[in-house]
Amino acid sequence: xxxxxxxxxxxxxxxxxxxxxxxxxxxxxxxxxxxxxxxxxxxxxxxxxxxxxxxxxxxxxxxxxxxxxxxxxxxxxxxxxxxxxxxxxxxxxxxxxxxxxxxxxxxxxxxxxxxxxxxxxxxxxxxxxxxxxxxxxxxxxxxxxxxxxxxxxxxxxxxxxxxxxxxxxxxxxxxxxxxxxxxxxxxxxxxxxxxxxxxxxxxxxxxxxxxxxxxxxxxxxxxxxxxxxxxxxxxxxxxxxxxxxxxxxxxxxxxxxxxxxxxxxxxxx
Numbered sequence: 082x083x084x085x086x087x088x089x090x091x092x093x094x095x096x097x098x099x100x101x102x103x104x105x106x107x108x109x110x111x112x113x114x115x116x117x118x119x120x121x122x123x124x125x126x127x128x129x130x131x132x133x134x135x136x137x138x139x140x141x142x143x144x145x146x147x148x149x150x151x152x153x154x155x156x157x158x159x160x161x162x163x164x165x166x167x168x169x170x171x172x173x174x175x176x177x178x179x180x181x182x183x184x185x186x187x188x189x190x191x192x193x194x195x196x197x198x199x200x201x202x203x204x205x206x207x208x209x210x211x212x213x214x215x216x217x218x219x220x221x222x223x224x225x226x227x228x229x230x231x232x233x234x235x236x237x238x239x240x241x242x243x244x245x246x247x248x249x250x251x252x253x254x255x256x257x258x259x260x261x262x263x264x265x266x267x268x269x270x271x272x273x274x275x276x277x278x279x280x281x282x283x284x285x286x287x288x289x290x291x292x293x294x295x296x297x298x299x300x301x302x303x304x305x306x307x308x309x310x311x312x313x314x315x316x317x318x319x320x321x322x323x324x325x326x327x328x329x330x331x332x333x334x335x336x337x338x339x340x341x342x343x344x345x346x347x348x349x350x
Contacts, residue, residue: 102224103199105296107174112293114177116286119155122188125164131157136214136246139320139347143167146211149236151200152219156182156193162214163191170207172198201229208236214244217343218284221248221299224273226310234314237350243316245307249323249341253282253301257332267301274299281331307346316348 120131130137144166150159153171155178163169163186171193173179179195186193198204200215201223213233223229233243254267256279266278275298277283283292304321311318323341330337 102298103174103201106222106298107199108295109293109297111175111177112295113284113286113290114155114175114181116290117155117178117284118181119157119185122185125157125160125185125189131161133246135322135324135345136244139322139345140212140214140242140244143212147209147238148212148214149207149210151213151215151233152222153182153195154178154216154218156185156195158214158216159193159195160186160189160191162212163193164189167212168192170194170196170210172196172200172203172207174199201225201232203232203236209238210236211238211241212244213237213241214246216246217248219247220245220302220307221253221274223302224298224300226300226302226306227313230310230314230316234311234316234350237316239350241350242319243311243346243348243350245311245344245346247344247346248329249344250301250303251340252329252342255330255340256281257330259332260334261336263330263333269301269303272300272302272306274301304344311346311348316350319347319349321346 120129143162146167148162148167148169150169150171153159153173156171159169159171159182171182176197179197182193182195213236237243250269254265254269255263256266258264267274280288308318322345324343325338325340326342327337329342
C-alpha cells in the first residue's frame with residue numbers, strides 16, 4: 082500500500098501575511114536581543130572562530146571576498162569573516178542585535194557593515210556578493226522559502242556561493258523522552274509553527290528569561306523543500322552534509338550520534 086503523497090511546500094503565506102509575520106517576529110526578537118550577547122570580545126581576540134571547520138571548508142578562503150550574512154543576530158560569524166579578511170555586510174531585524182555587533186566590531190578593530198534589514202526584502206544596493214551565509218536558527222524565520230531563495234540567488238556574483246548552515250528539520254520535530262526514546266512533537270510537513278511544543282526548540286535565551294508575550298511565527302523547512310527552492314533559482318547544489326551533535330538531544334545518550342542534528346548546504350551560481 083502506497084503512503085500518502087505530501088508535497089514539499091515552499092510558500093505558505095500570502096505577501097501581505099509575510100510582511101505581518103516579519104513585523105511580529107521583529108518585535109519578538111527585539112525583546113530578546115538585549116539579553117543575547119554571543120561570544121565575548123576576548124573569544125575573538127584570542128583567535129576563536131564562530132564558524133565550524135566544516136563551514137570554513139565549504140566556504141573556502143574569504144580574503145578579499147564580499148560576504149553577506151543574513152539573520153546575523155549579534156554578528157559573531159560576521160566578525161569571524163572580517164577577521165579572516167572578508168568585506169562583510171550583516172543584516173538582522175532586531176536593532177539591539179546590531180548594536181551589540183557594532184560594539185564588538187569596534188572593540189576588535191574590524192570593519193563590518195551592520196544593516197537593519199528584513200532578509201525577505203533586501204535593499205537593491207545589497208548585491209554583488211561572493212558568499213551569502215545564514216547560520217543556525219535563521220532559516221526557520223523565513224515565511225516564504227521560494228521568494229527568499231530567489232532574492233538571495235539574485236544577489237550573488239557569478240561563481241558565488243550560498244551557504245545554509247542550519248538545525249536539521251528532524252531535530253526540530255523530535256523530542257527526547259528518555260534514554261533511547263524519542264517522540265514526534267512537530268510536523269515535518271506542516272511548515273509553519275506557532276510557539277514550541279518542545280521548549281528546547283525555542284531560542285535558547287527564552288529558557289533563562291522566558292518567552293516574550295508577543296505574537297511570533299517560525300517555520301520548519303524540510304530538506305526536500307530547501308533543496309527544491311535552491312535549485313529552482315538556477316543555483317547548483319554542490320554539497321549537502323548532515324551532522325549528529327549529541328548535546329542537541331540531551332538525555333538521549335550515545336544514540337544521539339545516530340540521527341542528524343544539523344545540516345550544511347552549499348550551492349553555487
